[in-house]
Amino acid sequence: MQRIKFLNRLYVHYSVMKYRNIYFSICLTLAFLFSFAQRDNEELIKWDDNKRLNWSDYKGKPDPNSDAAASTSTYLVIDYNISQNKMTYKIQSMFSRTRSWGLHKTDYILSHEQGHFDIAEVFARKLHKKMSEFKFDKRTYQKNLAKIYDEVVEEKTEMQNDYDRETRHSINKEKQAQWIKKIEKLLEEYEDYSNY
Numbered sequence: 001m002q003r004i005k006f007l008n009r010l011y012v013h014y015s016v017m018k019y020r021n022i023y024f025s026i027c028l029t030l031a032f033l034f035s036f037a038q039r040d041n042e043e044l045i046k047w048d049d050n051k052r053l054n055w056s057d058y059k060g061k062p063d064p065n066s067d068a069a070a071s072t073s074t075y076l077v078i079d080y081n082i083s084q085n086k087m088t089y090k091i092q093s094m095f096s097r098t099r100s101w102g103l104h105k106t107d108y109i110l111s112h113e114q115g116h117f118d119i120a121e122v123f124a125r126k127l128h129k130k131m132s133e134f135k136f137d138k139r140t141y142q143k144n145l146a147k148i149y150d151e152v153v154e155e156k157t158e159m160q161n162d163y164d165r166e167t168r169h170s171i172n173k174e175k176q177a178q179w180i181k182k183i184e185k186l187l188e189e190y191e192d193y194s195n196y
Contacts, residue, residue: 043097044075047121049187049194053095053114060101069169072113073099074120076156078127078149087136091196093117093124111180112170115163118183123156125190132193 045057053072060071073096080089095117102109130148137144167176187194 042099044094045097047093047095047117047124053110053117055102055105055110057095057097058100058102058105059097060099062101062103069104069109070102070113071100072116074117076120076124076127076153078131078145080145082136082138082141085136085138087134087141089131091124091128091131093121095120109170112167112176115176115180115183116160118187119156119159119163122183122186122190123152123159124196125187125193126155127152128193128196129190 043059045051045053058070060073062068063071075092075094075096077092077094078089079092080087100113102113127149130152134144134148163179166172167179170176
């Protein structure tokens with residue numbers, strides 16, 4: 001697949017600040033070219049079922065104004081190309097080593113952070129499912145793709161927020177264990193769409 005123009009890329013940057021702050025921004029490179037340039041300088045890890053995050057992956061500088069234990073930043077990216085009235089696409093779920101950081105580096109907190117990366121992967125698969133069902137129309141494809149992407153991102157945001165709220169940013173160990181099982185079940189449910 002050819003690399004396409006950055007104007008056709010959509011990015012979601014999601015940072016989770018433990019215990020207090022949740023920061024979410026959608027960066028459409030059309031509007032935020034600076035974000036695109038910054039992303040190219042980042043160290044990124046693609047989601048891989050055989051690779052779990054470890055604290056050495058967290059290379060970002062902690063926010064001195066935050067009381068967070070850790071911050072995990074992920075990207076949900078879709079590249080698409082239109083040629084001869086046909087569309088091809090590639091989806092990526094990535095972790096930013098550069099933007100992610102940890103202060104209280106325990107295995108338990110790392111497990112919670114891995115949950116955020118796994119949720120991002122669930123929604124990469126959901127996006128792939130929706131894209132595989134997409135009917136290309138050259139007159140409306142941009143609007144239609146934006147709608148699909150926005151819906152997936154909105155649902156992803158809700159789930160990330162629910163995860164932190166219900167687990168109290170991992171403080172509630174019983175809820176944390178339930179969420180880890182829920183995330184694992186969702187990954188299995190969308191396994192057929194993991195080949196994006």
